[in-house]
Amino acid sequence: MNIVNDTISSLHRVVKANEDIKKVIRISSGVNLVALNAMLIAKRSGERSRGFAVVSSELRLFSRNLDAAMNGLGELIFSLVRDAAAMQRQRQQHSHFMTVMKANKSVRKWAEPTLARVEARMGVVEEEISQDWHRLRLQLNRVLQLCESGRSLSRSAKIEAVYGGDMSTTLKQVASQIEGTVDEIFSTLKLLRMQLAD
């Protein structure tokens, strides 16, 4: 067991990932507004944009799913922070007992069993943390898939906008808003997934 495997268990790395996830959460909360806006405009344009109304209500659904997925990411980050902090504490305790191990043999024998226990505990926490990261990667993939469906929604919105008659310009604006937001989420998540891969 590698008890000084910093890359996998450091709080530092968790904090960095969390910053990206917070960014995605911020952007995705914007999707909700875009979806609402799209629905209102679709309502106003009435019969001229039935198709757009369908797309915008699907967009609402997408936004809700995205919300739930983001909550899932938040929970995973919470477990990671908790486990990384536990690891940090174990590591600190480990170093205090390692100092005792520098003493002579008669002293060392009293610290050995404790050191072994602390190391065993560190192994358990390390395993927990690598599972946390694994779950986080799975969840990221899920969100990326969701974003793919968001992308096709924004494409449909663009097409429907063409048939919007005198509302066409407004609908086009909304459609590109949707596209922009989904793309931003997509690229941030892709970057994050790349960072987590190594």
Add this chain to the structure above:
Amino acid sequence: MKKLEFIYEDGAHKWAVVARDPEKPNHLIDTNEYLVLNGSEALLADPGGMEIFSAVFSAISAEIDPYTIRHLFASHQDPDVISSLALWLDFNPELKCHLSWLWGSFIPHFGGTADTFVAIPDEGATLSLGGLALDAIPAHYLHSSGNFNLYDRKARILFSGDVGAALLPPEESSLYVENFDRHIRHSRDFHRRWMGSNKAKLSWCERVSRLDIDMLCPQHGAIYRGEDVKRFINWFADLDVGSGIRD
């Protein structure tokens, strides 16, 4: 290196101290840790801060089986007193920690479970160490608002926690107070600043002066013996405390 020194021995009943550490980094206050032994059971009074755990543990383990330590006594909640708790519990999860009820939900932030702690009521209590009575003597507001000394009637030793503490310069490294007047200069500012209540101080002096004490053992600085014990109590009774803020 910290070392364990015996200051009282009567058969299997002993007191030892892990005294001040000349090698300790300057930014940590120097502390004394006291070990009371009675046969196969021991109590460690004010086990000390996390940063000095390895030094204290090594010093004790070099002389005795550290598993004989069954009890920790925390005079109060300060980090220099008890922040090593989690490490002691790593070593032996069965350890009991005796402390004022007032800090019962604070000290667990340093470690331990609900089973670790034994609360001492304000009026004090008598702990049994393999049949040896150790009295937790109230010393509230000196300096902590939930604070106890530990008195061994048989050995006539009072562990006084922060009361009697002295912040000594490195050249004064004697275990015992050798020259009271010279020593007490290093105590004055500490007591004026850290001790908050003249009323609590007088109550302590009155109660403690009625005890038979051969040695008064503070958590910081040197141990008072014989006549110096009375001298200290009288000096403390006369000192105006709660007044040490420099302006």
